[in-house]
Amino acid sequence: MVYDRNNYMGNQYFMKRGEYSDCMSMMGMRESIKSCRMIPMQHRGQFRMKIYEKENFGGQSHEMMEDCDNIMDRYRMNECQSCNVMDGHWLMYEQPQFRGKMMYMRPGEYRNFRDMGMSGQSRNNCLQYHHLYLANLFLTIQITFFQITFYEEKNFQGRSYECMNDCSDMSSSLSRCQSCRVESGCFMVYDRNNYMGNQYFMKRGEYSDCMSMMGMRESIKSCRMIPMQHRGQFRMKIYEKENFGGQSHEMMEDCDNIMDRYRMNECQSCNVMDGHWLMYEQPQFRGKMMYMRPGEYRNFRDMGMSGQSQHEQHRHEHEGQGTFRSLFVISRNNYLQYHHLYLANLFLTIQITFFQITFYEEKNFQGRSYECMNDCSDMSSSLSRCQSCRVESGCFMVYDRNNYMGNQHFMRRGEYSDCMSMMGMRDCIKSCRMIPMQHRGQFRMKIYENENFGGQSHEMMEDCDNIMDRYRMNECQSCNVMDGHWLMYEQPQFRGKMMYMRPGEYRNFRDMGMSGQRFMSMRRITDSC
Structure with missing residues (x-):
């Protein structure tokens, strides 16, 4: 940690391995560095810190053992003016989602933050920190470091711009962006300023031609850092209409198809209570996406997600079905609607x-x-x-x-x-x-002896290594997968040729190019290997 005053006082800046050719401009410093403090090696025990509403450990208090991206939302706590760090090393942030000015806290008692040279709002000579945000620095040290480098030309050529946080407008740094490298962490990039327009999820790697690799029509105009892994529960409430109207459902796990699960035709607003989520254009977490962090989203038009005109309804035929369904968005009388929007919890296991x-x-x-x-x-x-x-x-x-x-x-x-x-x-x-990612609900599949769901049938909720022994069933020629993803095997004990079954109706296996095949064992796909 480097400080702009002596004796570890004043504004603080976290520095990881790298080169800082112009500290004041790169980190927004007003003064040059006056003192520095080494952050010790990774802490391998538990983390504990108690935060207090008032100075000298007064008022409401809460003990923390994990990251908190917003103390107002989690604890209904308006101020944090003192704290006691019992275990581990922590960073406090000025803004939600671990952004803005920060303050490094190592084990010890901090009766008031004025003693650390942190100036804030003055009310009757009482320094107050409003909505202070906290981040555990060392639970997984790699997750703390986020860095993406943008380049004006393809193949990492031309002028470059290194970013370690959110950037609402890249035009001041680059005239355009056609390639980038994600050194660490995960980012969402947008083809319009202020985190608007089409969005693209980027993980660590090299993107030598962003526009062709991701199907972008415009170059990258803004980017948003996705914060470290969320370790609490996940909760989001989705609504059929704008402004939280119509049918609603609360979600705490992934959903690969809201039509199938909830019989919900549209999703036009949502409230993300806990965790970070991605919404997807197509089933099984595919197609265009939209990043949702905690907050209220009364309508998606405000996020610059444009759809089709009322005269152009793009339609998609679901595999294995003879019907057509609306794929993404339809603008009807200037009223944007999301049909069959698909949702994925991003960070249950990163x-x-x-x-x-x-x-x-x-x-x-x-x-x-x-x-x-x-x-x-x-x-x-x-x-x-x-x-x-x-x-x-x-x-x-x-x-x-x-x-x-x-x-x-x-x-x-x-x-x-x-x-x-x-x-x-x-x-x-x-x-x-x-x-797709691990299914966390139950598994259900109904198998039938004959094509078109005819003959003897049995519902399965667990693996079966031999349908002849278990059900006295000679053959399986059709099935209906209600929940989860399955593999069918030609021979008992999960051996021989296989066939992958995701949720849907399979009236006969010949349509899948499997001729003259008999399947004798079935297994759930319970993890992502």
Whole structure:
């Protein structure tokens, strides 16, 4: 921590490993550095701090053992004027979501903050900190550090701008942004100023051509840091109409389809009480997204999310169904509506957000490559063939025919230097499907002896290693997956060829390119490998 006054007083700035060529402009300092304090190595015990409403440990108090991004929202506490740090090292922030000026707190008693040279609002000579925000610095040290570097040209060329926080308007630093590197942390980037317009989630990695890699129509104009992992519960209330009107539902876990789960046609407003969330345009956490942090969102138009005109209703045919449903947004009489909006809790397990598989034309990861972070129905536009691949994170199903047809193979994190021999494939990979993040609810699937849900049937809520032994059922030719994601296997004990089943109705398996196949065992997909 560096300070603009002697004896560790005045405004404070947190510095991690790196170069600071102009401290005053880079960190918004008014004075040069006058003193500094080393922050000791990572604390491996518990964290405890007691915060008080008044000086000298007076008034309302609360003991904290985890991060808090807003003491007003969590504790209904208007002021924090003193604290006692019992264990661990902490940072206090001036603004919500761990932003603005900060104050470093190591173990000890802090009877009032004036003694530390922190000037605030004066009321009857009593210094008060309003809505002070607190962050535990060392629960996971890497999560504290956020850095993204933007470049004017593709392939990290031209002028650059390094950002470690929110930026509402990048035009003062760069004329445009066509590539970027996320050094650490996660960010949302926007194609309009002030966090408006289309949004894109960026994790650690290199983006040599942002516009083509993410399907952006405009270059990046603003960015928002996504704060460290939330360790409490998650709560969001979604509403059918603007201004919290119409049908409503409270959510505490992911939902991959609000129509199927809640019979809710539209979501036009929401109130995020706890945690950070992503809303997705398409089922299974795919398509355009919108980042939601704690707060009230009375209508989504205010966030610059534009839709289609009333004369252009973009429609999407759900797989396995003969009906059409509205895909994203329809503007009707200037009234923006979100149809079948899909929601994903971003941080229950931060790794689960990241899915990546890299395909190579030749064996042993040679030749041209194609990096995929989502479903791909036809890989021929990117590669002439695929003979090896690396699953960097997440789980995927790969198929030997286009459009998720033919023989299927389940792939988890690892290296596959020769796909065809390692997995017994007769043909190279033609399409792939991402298996979404861990399902935290119950699992339910109904299996039927004959096509079109005919014959003997049984409802399953757990794995079955042999349907003949358990149900005296000779074959399974159709099924209805109500909850969770499943794998069906050709042989007992989860062996042989497999078929991936996500929620939906499967009237016959021939439509999936599985000819003459009998499935004898079924297993739930209970984690993301």
